[in-house]
Amino acid sequence: MTNPFDVSGRTIIITGGAGLLGREYGRALTAAGASVVLADINDACVAAVAADLGGQPGTAIGVGVDVTDEASVARLVTTTLVKFGRIDGLVNNAALNPSFVRGRGAEFDAPFEEYSLDAWNRTLATNLTGMFLCAREVAPTMLAQQRDTSPSPIPSPRAASSASHAISPRTGPGPASGSTR
Secondary structure: OOOOOOOOOOOOEEEEEOHHHHHHHHHHHHOOOEEEEEOOOOHHHHHHHHHHHOOOOEEEEEEOOOOOOHHHHHHHHHHHHHOOOOOOEEEEOOOOOOOOOOOOHHHHHHHHHHHOOOHOOOOOHHHHHHHHHHHHHHHHHHHHOOOOOOOOOOOOOOHOOOOOEEEEEEOOOOOOOOOOO
């Protein structure tokens, strides 16, 4: 009987890889044989987490990333493709949660009615826009792999293929011409 949780040979990016959940996702996926790219804004911490996962059936690397920055996310994808040659999954885990960052800055220590607009915007940029940017950046590679074509790892797949392909909820991947979105 085959193991339905076997992810050996698969490459999975985990954003927020230095956080509590990111570490556990990384541990579970490397234990199941995956090549894991732990990505986090805290470069030193994510490198240490990746090193701690040594000795598992899978492998892990730590990569610094700011999920709110398009260029940083593009570098994450390029680094992943250069190192592992593919991307099979994305765990969009990076997030700011004021209940977990209390004590790290006055803007997050405030009760809701005193929460600053700047803190609100930074939270939305990480929790929503960051997820969008990461998903959008890995999509061309994952779609190309699904079609059994070989994406070029350099330059970033977004730069290479976003102009010529779009995803339609009705028809799937195809030419972007005529798109009204």
